[in-house]
Amino acid sequence: MPERAPGTRRWLFADQLGPHFLDGPRQPVLLLESTDVFRRGRFHRRKAHLILSALRHRARELGEQAVYVQAPTYAQGLAEAGLAAGDLSVCDPTSYPARRFVRRLGAQVLRSRGFVVSEPQFRRWADGRGRRRLLMEDFYRDVRRHHGLLLDAGGGPVGGSWNYDHDNRFGPPKRAERLDVAEPWYPAEDDVDAQVREDLDRWERDGDVEFTGEDGPRRFAVTRREALRVLRHFLEHRLEQFGTYEDAMLRGDPWMAHSLLSAPQNLGLLDPLEVARRAEEHGRAHGVRLASVEGFVRQVVGWRSWTWHLHWYLGEDYKRSNALGATTPLPRWFADLDADAVDAACLSHVLRGVREEGWVHHVPRLMVLGGWGLQRGYRPDELADWFWRNFVDGYDWVMTTNVVGMSQHADGGVLATKPYTAGGAYVDRMSDFCRGCRYDPKVRVGEDACPYTAGYWNFLATRRPLLEGNRRMSQALRGLDRLADLDGVLEQEARRGDGPP
Numbered sequence: 001m002p003e004r005a006p007g008t009r010r011w012l013f014a015d016q017l018g019p020h021f022l023d024g025p026r027q028p029v030l031l032l033e034s035t036d037v038f039r040r041g042r043f044h045r046r047k048a049h050l051i052l053s054a055l056r057h058r059a060r061e062l063g064e065q066a067v068y069v070q071a072p073t074y075a076q077g078l079a080e081a082g083l084a085a086g087d088l089s090v091c092d093p094t095s096y097p098a099r100r101f102v103r104r105l106g107a108q109v110l111r112s113r114g115f116v117v118s119e120p121q122f123r124r125w126a127d128g129r130g131r132r133r134l135l136m137e138d139f140y141r142d143v144r145r146h147h148g149l150l151l152d153a154g155g156g157p158v159g160g161s162w163n164y165d166h167d168n169r170f171g172p173p174k175r176a177e178r179l180d181v182a183e184p185w186y187p188a189e190d191d192v193d194a195q196v197r198e199d200l201d202r203w204e205r206d207g208d209v210e211f212t213g214e215d216g217p218r219r220f221a222v223t224r225r226e227a228l229r230v231l232r233h234f235l236e237h238r239l240e241q242f243g244t245y246e247d248a249m250l251r252g253d254p255w256m257a258h259s260l261l262s263a264p265q266n267l268g269l270l271d272p273l274e275v276a277r278r279a280e281e282h283g284r285a286h287g288v289r290l291a292s293v294e295g296f297v298r299q300v301v302g303w304r305s306w307t308w309h310l311h312w313y314l315g316e317d318y319k320r321s322n323a324l325g326a327t328t329p330l331p332r333w334f335a336d337l338d339a340d341a342v343d344a345a346c347l348s349h350v351l352r353g354v355r356e357e358g359w360v361h362h363v364p365r366l367m368v369l370g371g372w373g374l375q376r377g378y379r380p381d382e383l384a385d386w387f388w389r390n391f392v393d394g395y396d397w398v399m400t401t402n403v404v405g406m407s408q409h410a411d412g413g414v415l416a417t418k419p420y421t422a423g424g425a426y427v428d429r430m431s432d433f434c435r436g437c438r439y440d441p442k443v444r445v446g447e448d449a450c451p452y453t454a455g456y457w458n459f460l461a462t463r464r465p466l467l468e469g470n471r472r473m474s475q476a477l478r479g480l481d482r483l484a485d486l487d488g489v490l491e492q493e494a495r496r497g498d499g500p501p
Contacts, residue, residue: 002118003110008089009067011107013098014051015395016268017058018224021091021113029066030088031059032077038209042335044390045200045211046218046358052196054222054267060192061223074101092119095396096316114268115305116143116276122309134310134414137163140302147273150280150297163298164291168243171430178253179245182237184260187226189218212337212390213355220263220359220392227264231275234259235282243292247363249346249431254353258361259296262393265304276301310405311397314414319381319400323412324419324463326377330386331498334378337390344451344501345437346427347372358392363430365391370407371421375455376498377462380410418472421459424450439501445488451501458493461486 006023011030022029033055038048059068071077078085085106092112093099102109111118117125125142126134141162144150150158173179203209221227234242241257248256264270276297283293311318333341339352350364360369365387373383384403388394405415424441428434434441439450444457460467460480467473480486 002113005089005108005110008108009083009087011088011090011102012058013090013093014055015094015266016091016114017054018114018268018270020271021268026065029062030081030083031055031062031066031068032074032081033068033070034072034074034077035070035203035208036072038203038211041385041389042210042212044213044354044358044392045215046213047389047392047394048200048209048211049193049196049215049218050220050222050263050267050358050392052199053193053218054269056192056196057223078105114265114271115308116147116273116301117305117309119309119312123313126309126313133417134313136302136306139306140298143301143305144297147276147301149276149301150294159290159294164243164294167291168295169247170244172245172248172250172432176250177432178250179241179256181241181257182233184219184238184255185230185233186217186219187221187229193218212335213358216356219357220260221269222264222267224269227261227269230260230264231270231278234261235279239279239282239292239296240288241292243289243295246295246361247430249361249364249368249427249433251349251432254357254360256361261300263359265300266393266395266398272300272304307401308397310401310415314401314411318411319384319396319404321404321411322380323410324374324377324408324466326374326379326408326410328377328379328498330378330382331500333500335386338500341500343438345439346431346433346452347501349433354390358390365402366407366420367422367426367430370403371452372455372501374408374419374421375452375459378408378498380404380408383408413470418470419459419467421456423453423456425453427452444483445485445492449489449492451496454489454493454496457483457486457489461490 004023006027009028009030010022011032012021033052059066067081067083069077069081071080088107089110090102090107091110093102094112125139144157145155152158197215200211204211221230238257238259242259245256246258250256261270261275265272265275279293279296282288283290337351337355339348339355342348342351346368350360350368353360353364380403384399387403388396388399401415405411406420409416409419424434424439428441438448440448441450441453443449444454457480460476464477464480467477483489
């Protein structure tokens with residue numbers, strides 16, 4: 001059971017907006033809107049809109065139950081609210097600076113909420129593993145046992161398997177432009193959104209802030225009612241095909257069969273255990289493909305909570321990990337989401353998706369954007385910051401482990417047993433991006449050389465001394481010795497540098 005402090009005024013941060021962050025329906029609330037947050041770095045315009053819209057909608061829902069303050073900083077907002085620190089309680093925030101602030105303030109700090117196990121529970125699990133790795137699969141299975149998720153009458157996994165990856169993650173259907181699946185449910189904007197947009201426009205005109213990306217209709221839920229509507233629509237119309245094509249990419253279908261629930265979950269509007277149980281119940285009641293249900297549940301209660309807990313378990317210095325010695329600063333075209341400067345169809349398409357929506361799903365993030373950064377040696381901490389500022393569902397706790405560990409292998413293998421990158425053949429198999437691209441995924445050297453194919457071999461060659469001790473990389477590294485044109489690849493990629501491909 002979570003710690004409770006129902007007699008205090010609960011300070012809700014912008015990612016703690018669901019009912020499970022309160023200890024009762026009438027608990028008084030404090031909501032602070034800090035404008036300085038958006039001056040500390042360039043955020044995507046859609047992300048800023050989403051966060052402010054969510055905060056202001058929650059304030060409207062709570063009415064007189066909430067004190068709502070707009071101020072440059074949290075400290076100024078608290079002073080304006082005139083509240084004594086001893087009267088405030090807060091569920092532990094989701095960033096290191098915010099955690100330090102609430103402790104200095106002297107507010108009552110409760111354990112974090114919104115994840116399937118507590119931080120002390122995870123620490124006991126991790127500390128008890130001894131020399132074994134902190135494998136997500138082991139954590140996920142223990143979470144399912146702990147909460148009784150997708151188990152049969154004997155306590156084993158439904159269907160006889162814990163993991164149905166072998167039945168999921170196919171490339172897109174041949175010659176398909178879109179999946180044969182219902183469109184996601186999108187919320188309708190209201191006067192709150194209109195006021196947010198006016199404020200963002202004014203801040204930009206006044207030179208107070210600078211955003212990346214483009215504005216547009218709000219795609220993601222910012223209220224609990226909207227989030228439940230998105231969840232219900234996904235379960236009824238999209239879950240069946242989720243697993244099959246969760247790694248596939250199509251130019252004409254940015255959403256594929258994904259749920260669009262990561263943003264409202266990370267705003268705290270939905271509890272992950274609630275989402276997983278609803279998926280399990282719907283799957284059982286309607287005979288939904290088990291591999292899709294399991295794949296979705298694994299993302300919600302496995303991967304999401306695992307990365308959250310690793311963020312705290314590994315410590316604040318983890319973000320500065322750089323086991324592969326990557327020192328290239330993010331080039332301006334990449335930081336600016338300048339998809340029009342890029343010829344490589346896959347990278348151009350994905351950058352355009354980030355520019356237009358502030359979102360692409362996990363494979364474009366990992367294999368296209370992350371793969372490019374890994375091959376080009378972008379600084380892992382800079383890349384992680386770029387991800388959390390440009391994605392509507394991005395926060396430091398989400399992106400540090402996902403980018404520094406999984407995507408850039410900068411932790412030397414704490415999260416992943418090998419670097420996750422590939423040549424153009426992978427992109428060709430999992431998407432329709434290569435069709436009509438000026439580059440050929442089969443070519444390494446020359447005018448038609450795919451920058452991902454050449455970049456893959458260049459990465460292996462330049463990082464070989466750091467990778468040779470990894471048994472999972474031995475076959476790939478042996479492949480280097482069979483490349484007659486390796487010198488040409490290295491010379492070509494040195495000329496290409498960090499310019500747009």
